[in-house]
Amino acid sequence: MTATGTFGLSTEARNLQWLLGNLVEEVPGVRSVAVVSSDGLLLLSSDPDRSTAPVEERPTGPRGSSADLATIVSGIGSLTIGAARLMDGGGVKQTMVAMEEGSVFVMSISDGSLLGVHAAPDCDMSVVAYHMALFVGRAGHVLTPELRSELRKSMESTQ
Numbered sequence: 001m002t003a004t005g006t007f008g009l010s011t012e013a014r015n016l017q018w019l020l021g022n023l024v025e026e027v028p029g030v031r032s033v034a035v036v037s038s039d040g041l042l043l044l045s046s047d048p049d050r051s052t053a054p055v056e057e058r059p060t061g062p063r064g065s066s067a068d069l070a071t072i073v074s075g076i077g078s079l080t081i082g083a084a085r086l087m088d089g090g091g092v093k094q095t096m097v098a099m100e101e102g103s104v105f106v107m108s109i110s111d112g113s114l115l116g117v118h119a120a121p122d123c124d125m126s127v128v129a130y131h132m133a134l135f136v137g138r139a140g141h142v143l144t145p146e147l148r149s150e151l152r153k154s155m156e157s158t159q
Contacts, residue, residue, distance in 0.1 A: 011144045018076030019135055020044050021094035027131045031102065034066040035139070035151075038112030041100040042067060043143075069104075076106050091120025094132075096125065101145050107132045108141035113148070 007079035009017075016035075024030050024046045035044040078093045095106040098136055105117040105128055119128050 003033055008153060010150060012147050012155065015140065016044060016139055016147075016151070018050075019138055023117075023131055023135050025048060026079060027119075027123075027128055029120035030128065031118045032066045033068050033118075034070040035109070036070045036073050036116060037148055037152070038052050038076070038114075040070070041152055042070040042155050043113065043148060045070070045155065069118050072097045072104060073106050073114050074119065075115045076104070076116075078114045080106070094129065096129075098125075103128075105129060105132060105151075107136050109136050109143060111143045111148075113143055115139075 019126040020033055020035065024033055031048075033044075034042055037043050076095055076097070080095050084090060084092050086155070091108065091114040093108055096106045100121065102121050103123060103125065105119065105120045105125075107115045107129075109115055115131060116130055117128060119125075
């Protein structure tokens with residue numbers, strides 16, 4: 001989990017990190033997870049701490065990198081919001097992209113943030129979506145502007 005640790009973080013920030021860690025550890029096939037703010041900034045990540053991991057063990061490229069996942073999630077979110085507007089479809093709740101070698105799931109959080117999950121091709125999509133919905137339900141009401149600012153600062157300090 002990328003973070004400065006729990007020292008100095010609010011209870012809400014620690015709880016969100018714990019929820020994200022549980023999503024990664026308890027759902028089979030989940031490769032990486034990212035929470036992205038409505039303006040595209042990475043707030044939470046499932047990546048190991050880049051600042052302390054040996055260089056050869058640090059994730060690079062799209063496989064295993066939540067920073068790359070955050071970019072993809074932000075782009076997919078923007079594209080689907082635009083498509084929904086053009087089609088008078090209302091708000092976008094979730095998006096899923098199935099590929100030969102994996103899947104990407106994007107789910108809206110109530111404050112405009114997005115939860116993105118990169119999963120293995122053999123994952124149970126309904127289980128992934130269910131656990132994402134649980135995370136969104138628990139996280140949506142606590143992602144205040146103050147908490148988003150705290151999470152951004154925490155992410156910036158590890159890069």
